[in-house]
Amino acid sequence: MTKLLKQLVPRIGLAAHRGALRTLSRFSIALMIATLSSLAGEARAGYLLSMTSTNSNAAPGGTGSFDLTLTNSSAATSSASVAAFSFDLSLPTGSGIKFTSVTEPADSSFIFFNNHYGLNPPGALVSDLEVTGSDLAVTGATTMNPGATFVLVHVTYSVDANASNSPVPITINRNPPPPNMTGGTFVTDGASPANDLLFTIGTGQITLTGVNPSPVPEPSALGMGATAAFVLGGFLIRVRRTKTI
Numbered sequence: 001m002t003k004l005l006k007q008l009v010p011r012i013g014l015a016a017h018r019g020a021l022r023t024l025s026r027f028s029i030a031l032m033i034a035t036l037s038s039l040a041g042e043a044r045a046g047y048l049l050s051m052t053s054t055n056s057n058a059a060p061g062g063t064g065s066f067d068l069t070l071t072n073s074s075a076a077t078s079s080a081s082v083a084a085f086s087f088d089l090s091l092p093t094g095s096g097i098k099f100t101s102v103t104e105p106a107d108s109s110f111i112f113f114n115n116h117y118g119l120n121p122p123g124a125l126v127s128d129l130e131v132t133g134s135d136l137a138v139t140g141a142t143t144m145n146p147g148a149t150f151v152l153v154h155v156t157y158s159v160d161a162n163a164s165n166s167p168v169p170i171t172i173n174r175n176p177p178p179p180n181m182t183g184g185t186f187v188t189d190g191a192s193p194a195n196d197l198l199f200t201i202g203t204g205q206i207t208l209t210g211v212n213p214s215p216v217p218e219p220s221a222l223g224m225g226a227t228a229a230f231v232l233g234g235f236l237i238r239v240r241r242t243k244t245i
Contacts, residue, residue, distance in 0.1 A: 002130055004047055006051070007031050007242060008103065010118065011099060014164070016222075018031050028184065029058065033083050046076060046077040046078030047072050047074040047077075047078055047079065047080035047144070047146075047197070047198075048072060048073035048075060048146075049071065049072055049073075049080055049144070049187065049197060049198065050070070050071050050197035050199055050200045050201070051068065051069070051071075051152075051172060051187070051199050051200070051201055051202070052069060052074065052172070052201070052202030052203070053065045053067070053068050053090075053155075053170040053172065053202075053203070053204030054067045055068050055070075055204050055205055055207070056189060056204070056206045057206070057207050057208075058157070058206060058208060058209070059159065059208065059209050059210035060096070060159050060160065060161050060162065060163045060210070061159060061160070061161035062158075062210055063100070063156065063157065063158050063159065064156070064157055064206065065154060065155060065157065066154075066155055066157075066170065066201075067151045067152075067153070067154055067155070067202060067207070068076060068087055068089065068151070068152045068153045068154075068155065068172075069149055069150065069151055069152065070082070070144070070149070070150055070152055070187065070199070071148075071149040071150075072145065072146055072147065072148050073146065074145060074147035075146070076101075076147075077146070078146075078190075079143050079144055079145045079146065079148075080140055080143075080144045080197060081112075081134060081141040081143055081144075081189045081190055082137075082138070082142050082144060082150075082187055082188075083097060083137045083141035083142075083188055083189055083190035083194065083199065084134065084136035084187070084188045084194065085111070085129075085134060085135060085136075085152055085186070085187045085188075086132075086133070086183065086185060086186050087109075087132060087133060087134070087152060087153060087172070088131075088132040088172070088173040088174075088176050088183045088185050088187050088241045089128045089130065089131050089170060089172055089173070089176075089196045089212055090129055090130045090131075090132070090156065090171045091128075091157075091169075091170065091171070091172065092129075092168065092169065093172075093211070094167075095163070095168040096159060096160035096162065096163025096164065097157050097158070097159050097160070097163065097168055097206055098128040098157060098158050098160075099126050099127065099128060099129070099130070099155060099156075100126070100142070100156045100157055100158075100189075101125065101126060101155070101156045102119065102124035102131050102133060102154070102155050102160050102189050103119075103123075103125070103153065103154050103156075104116070104118075104135065104151075104152075104154065105121060105151050105154060109150065109151045110150065110151055111142050111150035111233050112136070112142060113137060114136060115137050115142075116136065116138060117135060117138060118132060118135060119133045119134070119135055119153075120135065121133065122182070124153070125183075131155060132176065133153070134239040136224060140190055141189060142192035150243065157206070159190040159206075164208065164233060165234075166208070166225070167205040167206065167208075168205060168206045168207075168208070169201060169203050169204075169205050170203065170204045171203065172202075172203070173176075174199045175184060175196070178228040183196055186188055187192065187199055215223075222241070
């Protein structure tokens, strides 16, 4: 019986291992196909869009701003036609930074300059840690040639006086974070029906400057600390002498 078990256990283990490998292989193949399909679609399109938020600096207790931009890489082989966009930006909880407003530039840096309906909802939906909204061209679409960059929105924020000096990431959410069920970030062309345009996402950050150094202990506190150190030192010396004796 023992001999039979010794023969069966390795075979059972090998069979289970092979089954797991088959499952993993199917998953890996499906993932690879999906990835290659996405890359192939972008390669066929020829454009190389990327969306990012510009880096920003502000002092604790102050205010700051940054832009959300869309770029067609200079390495792209064709232009991209953009007719609509939607965005969803968020800040981490406890960062000490709060969004205050979202606007669109009133000059040619804006992707739909003189040809748009305006932010929806008006002024965008702004909360302390998340902003979301969308806009689209009234007619046609904006052509983004290789190397072109346009601003989508301009975002302002305030900084708590007690905020830390750690860089705070600005996250661009492709899908709206819980508990929201609407929104998200996407870009479409002017076709009917509209097609989603492929793009990569970059992460900007807010760096806090002018942070006050750690408070220096009061003179009385320093005196107390020195006295405590002296007493402790004397105690240790007496202990060592006692052990020596």
